Amino acid sequence: MRSSIARQAAATAASGFKPSPMALLPPIPLYRRLFRAHRKHLPREMRVLGDEYIKAEFRAHRKVDNPAHLIGFLTEWQLYAQKVEGDAWKGEKIEDGKLQKLSDEQVHQLYELMQAIQKRGSDDDGSSS
Structure with missing residues (x-):
């Protein structure tokens, strides 16, 4: 016999497991x-x-x-x-913990992304003058 969703949720809560805050x-x-x-x-x-x-x-x-x-x-x-x-x-900055976990290749990619953003920003500033 199938149990209802409510019974499953109650059993999960009673067993100490917490549902994940967001479904992946x-x-x-x-x-x-x-x-x-x-x-x-x-x-x-x-x-x-x-x-x-x-x-x-x-x-x-x-x-x-x-x-x-x-x-x-x-x-x-x-x-x-x-x-x-x-x-x-x-305006958000990368958390130090996440930054420390990045590989050298990932840091390089992040640096290239920052340069591309800055280049686009300077191109926009120069073209609007």
């Missing part, structure tokens, strides 16, 4: 959500740069076999989508 989206729905978030919440210039970055990252992680890496990848992108949708990303 599968890769394809998350990918689409990211593009929608960019389309709705970012200026055109930032959207173009962000969309290309999303495409490159998802392509690079397409064949990841390690479940821990996959979960970490999807979790961080889902948190990013939530921040963009809520405009919480503006």
